[in-house]
Amino acid sequence: MNNKAYYGEYGGQYVSESLMNTLNEVDKAFEEAIHDPEFIKQYHYYLKQYVGRETPLYFAERLSAKYGTKIYLKREDLNHTGAHKINNVLGQILLAKRMGKTKVIAETGAGQHGVATATGAALFDMECTVYMGAEDVKRQSLNVMRMEMLGAKVVSVTSGSNTLKDATNEAIRTWAKTAEDTFYIIGSAIGPYPYPKMVKEFQAVISREAKIQHMEAEGRLPDVVMACVGGGSNSIGMFADFIDEPSVKLIGIEAAGKGVDTNEHAASMAKGRPGVLHGTRSYLLQDDDGNIQLAHSISAGLDYPGVGPEHAYLHDTGRAQYVPITDYEAMDALMELTKLEGIIPAIESAHAVAYALKLAKEMDKDQSMIVCLSGRGDKDVNTISDYLAGKGYLN
Amino acid sequence: MSENRIQLQMKKLQDEGKKAFITYITAGLPDMGKTKEIIKAQEGITDVIELGIPFSDPTADGPVIQQASYEAIQAGASLRKTFALMEELRAEGSDQPIVFMMYYNTIINYGLKEFADKCKAVGVDGLIVPDLPYEEQDALKDALASYGDATILIQLVSPISAERIDTITADAKGFIYCVSAMGVTGQGGSYHKDVTEYLKHVKSVSKIPVMMGFGIRTAADVAPMKDVIDGAIVGTHFINLMREAGFDPKAATEYADTFKKEFV
Numbered sequence: 001m002n003n004k005a006y007y008g009e010y011g012g013q014y015v016s017e018s019l020m021n022t023l024n025e026v027d028k029a030f031e032e033a034i035h036d037p038e039f040i041k042q043y044h045y046y047l048k049q050y051v052g053r054e055t056p057l058y059f060a061e062r063l064s065a066k067y068g069t070k071i072y073l074k075r076e077d078l079n080h081t082g083a084h085k086i087n088n089v090l091g092q093i094l095l096a097k098r099m100g101k102t103k104v105i106a107e108t109g110a111g112q113h114g115v116a117t118a119t120g121a122a123l124f125d126m127e128c129t130v131y132m133g134a135e136d137v138k139r140q141s142l143n144v145m146r147m148e149m150l151g152a153k154v155v156s157v158t159s160g161s162n163t164l165k166d167a168t169n170e171a172i173r174t175w176a177k178t179a180e181d182t183f184y185i186i187g188s189a190i191g192p193y194p195y196p197k198m199v200k201e202f203q204a205v206i207s208r209e210a211k212i213q214h215m216e217a218e219g220r221l222p223d224v225v226m227a228c229v230g231g232g233s234n235s236i237g238m239f240a241d242f243i244d245e246p247s248v249k250l251i252g253i254e255a256a257g258k259g260v261d262t263n264e265h266a267a268s269m270a271k272g273r274p275g276v277l278h279g280t281r282s283y284l285l286q287d288d289d290g291n292i293q294l295a296h297s298i299s300a301g302l303d304y305p306g307v308g309p310e311h312a313y314l315h316d317t318g319r320a321q322y323v324p325i326t327d328y329e330a331m332d333a334l335m336e337l338t339k340l341e342g343i344i345p346a347i348e349s350a351h352a353v354a355y356a357l358k359l360a361k362e363m364d365k366d367q368s369m370i371v372c373l374s375g376r377g378d379k380d381v382n383t384i385s386d387y388l389a390g391k392g393y394l395n
Numbered sequence: 396m397s398e399n400r401i402q403l404q405m406k407k408l409q410d411e412g413k414k415a416f417i418t419y420i421t422a423g424l425p426d427m428g429k430t431k432e433i434i435k436a437q438e439g440i441t442d443v444i445e446l447g448i449p450f451s452d453p454t455a456d457g458p459v460i461q462q463a464s465y466e467a468i469q470a471g472a473s474l475r476k477t478f479a480l481m482e483e484l485r486a487e488g489s490d491q492p493i494v495f496m497m498y499y500n501t502i503i504n505y506g507l508k509e510f511a512d513k514c515k516a517v518g519v520d521g522l523i524v525p526d527l528p529y530e531e532q533d534a535l536k537d538a539l540a541s542y543g544d545a546t547i548l549i550q551l552v553s554p555i556s557a558e559r560i561d562t563i564t565a566d567a568k569g570f571i572y573c574v575s576a577m578g579v580t581g582q583g584g585s586y587h588k589d590v591t592e593y594l595k596h597v598k599s600v601s602k603i604p605v606m607m608g609f610g611i612r613t614a615a616d617v618a619p620m621k622d623v624i625d626g627a628i629v630g631t632h633f634i635n636l637m638r639e640a641g642f643d644p645k646a647a648t649e650y651a652d653t654f655k656k657e658f659v
Contacts (some may be wrong), residue, residue, distance in 0.1 A: 290504025
C-alpha cells in the first residue's frame with residue numbers, strides 16, 4: 001500500500017496495471033513542478049492575466065441584511081469560462097506540457113470542465129478530446145458547441161447510463177490505451193492518487209485568496225466556510241487553507257435531488273457506503289450487489305454517485321460537515337440571490353447558497369460566512385426556464 | 396489440503412509440454428443455466444475458465460464485454476448468483492479450474508472475509524481483479540491467506556509495466572496474465588509494438604507459466620509469440636462467437652477443441 005495515496009482509509013490507486021507507471025510519472029512530475037518556482041510563477045501568471053484572478057470576495061449586502069448575518073460570496077463565477085474549473089485545468093495542462101504530452105483528454109458532465117479543458121488546450125495548442133455522456137450531450141448542447149468551437153473533439157458516450165459516470169469510464173479506458181502520449185485532465189477531486197491532491201493544489205487558490213480577503217474586510221477569520229460538493233473540486237479548494245483553522249466551520253453541501261429518502265439524489269455521504277470507483281476508495285451510491293447507482297440532481301455538475309476521498313476523510317473525522325439540499329431548495333435560493341444581488345449563480349452553487357440562507361438564521365449579525373459561488377448560471381438558463389415553467393427537470 | 400486446480404493443471408501441462416488455453420465468459424449471459432452449460436461443454440478441453448462477474452462500471456473492458464456485463468446485470472446476474480452456480484457445478488462433479496474476473500468494488504461490497512470464505516467453500520480457484528494493482532492487494536491477499544492456496548490472486552502485467560514486472564512476478568501464483576495491448580479488453584489483434592520483447596522479459600523472470608490475453612481470436616494470432624508464452628486467453632472473441640452461435644454449448648466445444656489442436 002502506498003500510504004501517501006490515502007486520506008485515512010480513503011483514496012488509493014485502484015487502476016489497471018497499464019496505468020500504474022503513468023500515475024507514478026504524473027506524481028513525480030507534479031511534485032517537481034509545484035516545488036519549481038518557475039512553474040508556480042507561470043501558473044500564477046495565467047491565473048492573473050488569462051483567468052482574471054484574483055476573484056472578489058463580495059459582501060452580499062442585501063442578502064446579509066435580510067438574513068441577519070454577514071454573507072460573503074467568493075466569486076469564482078467571474079473566472080474566464082464561468083466557473084472555478086479553469087483554475088485546475090491550467091495547472092494540469094501546464095504540467096502536461098512540462099511532461100512532453102501532446103494530447104489531453106477530459107470527462108465532463110454539465111460541460112464546464114470540458115469547456116475549461118478545451119479552452120486550455122486551445123491556449124496551449126494541444127489536441128483535446130472530451131468524453132461526455134450522450135444524455136448530457138443532448139441537454140448541454142450549447143457547451144458542446146463551445147467545446148467544438150475551441151477545437152476539441154467531443155465524444156458522445158453511449159454506455160451504461162450515458163452520463164458523467166460513463167463518460168469518466170470511457171476517459172479512463174482511452175487513457176489506459178493512450179497514456180504514452182496523452183494526459184488525462186480530471187476535473188473533480190476524484191480519481192487515483194495523485195489526482196485528488198493535484199486538484200486540491202490547483203483549486204486551493206480559492207481559499208488562499210478568500211482567507212486574506214476576509215482578513216482585510218473583517219480583521220479575523222470567518223466563522224463558517226461552505227461550498228457545494230459533487231466530486232468536490234470547488235469545495236476542497238474552498239476548504240484547503242481553512243482545514244488547519246479549527247475555529248472555522250467547514251460545510252459541504254450535497255445534492256439531495258428530489259430528497260435523500262427518495263431514489264433520486266446525489267447525496268453519496270448521506271446515503272452512500274465506502275467503495276471503489278474511478279480509481280479511488282470513497283463514499284459511493286451503490287446497490288446490494290455493489291453496482292453503482294445513478295445519481296440525480298437538477299444540477300448536472302453535482303450529478304455524480306461518488307465524492308472525492310479527502311471529503312470522505314473530512315466527513316469521518318468530523319472536521320467538515322456535509323448536508324443535503326434538494327432541487328427545490330436550490331432553485332429557490334437561485335432566484336433569491338438573483339433578485340436580491342443581481343447575480344445568477346450556477347445551479348450547483350445555488351445549493352451552497354440555499355444552505356447558507358438556512359444557517360444564517362442560526363447566526364448573529366456579527367458573525368460571518370463565506371459561500372463559494374463556484375460558477376455562473378448562464379449555462380443553466382434552459383433548465384431554469386423549464387423549471388419556472390413547471391416543466392420539471394431536464395434530468 | 397488439496398492443491399489448487401489451476402496450479403495442478405499448469406503442472407500437468409508443463410509435464411506434457413503443452414500450451415494452456417483459457418476462455419472468458421460473462422456469468423449470466425444470457426442466463427446462469429447457459430453459462431453452466433458453456434462451462435461444462437469445455438470440461439477436459441479448455442484448461443481454465445475465466446468467469447466474468449458483471450459490474451456496472453467495467454473500466455478495464457472494451458465495448459463487447461461492457462455490453463455483456465450490462466445485459467447480464469439486466470438479466471439479474473450477480474456475484475451471489477454466480478456463487479450459487481459454482482456450488483452447482485462442483486456438486487455435479489466438475490473439476491474445471493475456474494477464476495473469477497471481477498472488479499474490486501464487488502468484492503468490498505460482499506465483505507473481504509465473507510468473500511474469501513465463500514470462494515473457498517464453492518471452489519473458486521483464482522481471481523483476476525483488473526482494478527486492483529499490486530500496491531492495493533494486501534487486504535485481499537490477507538483475507539485469502541487463511542485458506543492457503545485455495546483461491547489464488549492472479550497477477551496482471553502490461554507492456555509498460557517495465558521495472559514493475561520483477562516485483563509483480565516475484566510472489567505471483569498460478570500463472571501471469573500478460574495483457575498484449577495497452578488499455579482494455581478486445582482490440583482485435585493490434586498488439587503493443589514492443590509485445591515480443593515485453594513477453595520475453597516476463598518469461599525470463601517468471602517462475603510460473605505466462606499467459607497472453609487481449610485481442611486474441613485464433614491460434615494463428617499467437618503463433619508468432621508461441622515460444623515466449625505458455626498459453627493464451629480468449630475473451631471478447633469468445634463472447635462474440637457464443638452470441639453468433641446463439642449460446643450453443645457445442646460451439647464452445649468446437650472452438651476450444653480447434654484452438655487447442657492448433658496451438659502447439
